[in-house]
Amino acid sequence: MKRIGIIGVGEIGRAIVEGLYYRGDDAPEVFLSPRGARTAAELSERYQGVRVCPGNQAVVDHSEIVIIAVRRQHRHEALAGLAVADEKIVINVMAGVGNDDLRRTLATEAQLVRAIPLPAIRERRSVTVTCPSHPVTDSFFERLGGALPVADETAFDVFSALTGTLTTHYSYLAALTTWAVGHGIASDDADNYVRGLFQEVGRALSDKNRTLRQLAADHETPKGSNERVRTTWFTPANSEALTQALDGLLADLAG
Numbered sequence: 052m053k054r055i056g057i058i059g060v061g062e063i064g065r066a067i068v069e070g071l072y073y074r075g076d077d078a079p080e081v082f083l084s085p086r087g088a089r090t091a092a093e094l095s096e097r098y099q100g101v102r103v104c105p106g107n108q109a110v111v112d113h114s115e116i117v118i119i120a121v122r123r124q125h126r127h128e129a130l131a132g133l134a135v136a137d138e139k140i141v142i143n144v145m146a147g148v149g150n151d152d153l154r155r156t157l158a159t160e161a162q163l164v165r166a167i168p169l170p171a172i173r174e175r176r177s178v179t180v181t182c183p184s185h186p187v188t189d190s191f192f193e194r195l196g197g198a199l200p201v202a203d204e205t206a207f208d209v210f211s212a213l214t215g216t217l218t219t220h221y222s223y224l225a226a227l228t229t230w231a232v233g234h235g236i237a238s239d240d241a242d243n244y245v246r247g248l249f250q251e252v253g254r255a256l257s258d259k260n261r262t263l264r265q266l267a268a269d270h271e272t273p274k275g276s277n278e279r280v281r282t283t284w285f286t287p288a289n290s291e292a293l294t295q296a297l298d299g300l301l302a303d304l305a306g
């Protein structure tokens with residue numbers, strides 16, 4: 052695919068452009084919507100093949116693949132009235148917006164594919180869940196770190212809910228640091244130490260020979276400190292609260 056359009060140039064729109072140009076190898080031409088203006092201008096200055104269009108219709112007209120990366124609540128304003136020819140491919144990255152919903156807004160017979168690109172796509176380090184599978188979009192995301200096509204939008208929404216847990220994880224690490232600072236540890240020391248601990252977790256996760264439960268068991272001494280925190284804090288009630296939060300999110304994503 053040689054011509055990619057992006058409507059909505061915010062965090063994820065930027066990450067996709069950076070991923071496409073990450074190695075400078077055979078990057079496609081990219082056509083950006085005029086909004087968000089600052090990011091679009093910056094990207095078009097940085098990369099020779101990136102241009103900012105005068106409007107969203109021009110993005111569609113120039114592109115073979117059109118990526119919709121506005122927030123869910125802005126989709127009507129951004130998309131209503133656009134003419135999308137049936138031979139285009141539209142990649143819908145809006146969380147909680149099904150392909151039926153998008154088809155009503157765009158009134159097109161074009162192929163619509165949902166995708167969950169993550170910020171690490173900028174370094175081609177994340178796998179993108181897609182639905183339905185399509186050879187063009189699967190190979191597009193393969194190039195950007197990997198594609199994981201799933202059978203239907205019900206499965207897609209489960210993966211989408213999982214991505215909603217990321218900032219909780221960062222906040223958990225920040226809470227650990229705050230606790231240590233509250234006990235007199237210098238903020239920088241606490242911060243560096245917690246980062247180091249969990250970078251090690253990241254490395255251990257790449258060992259696919261051990262299940263997640265095995266990894267947990269391997270790091271735990273019977274009756275030791277890890278077991279104590281796990282069983283006194285991550286209790287069945289806490290685990291059930293997490294399940295409920297995810298079930299609630301899933302219900303909202305499924306609409």
Ligand SMILES: NC(=O)C1=CN([C@@H]2O[C@H](COP(=O)(O)OP(=O)(O)OC[C@H]3O[C@@H](n4cnc5c(N)ncnc54)[C@H](OP(=O)(O)O)[C@@H]3O)[C@@H](O)[C@H]2O)C=CC1
Pocket residue numbers: 058059060061062063064084085086087088107120121122123125128129130144145146167168169170
């Ligand atoms: N951030 C993430 O990690 C992920 C986000 N997503 C999904 O991607 C979408 C974008 O998220 P994110 O990048 O974080 O959000 P941002 O708010 O960073 O970006 C959204 C962009 O849409 C632009 N926009 C608003 N209205 C219009 C319009 N009428 N026409 C064209 N562009 C418009 C905004 O421009 P302006 O600045 O001018 O208002 C803004 O630049 C969301 O639907 C989200 O669910 C999916 C996977 C991961």
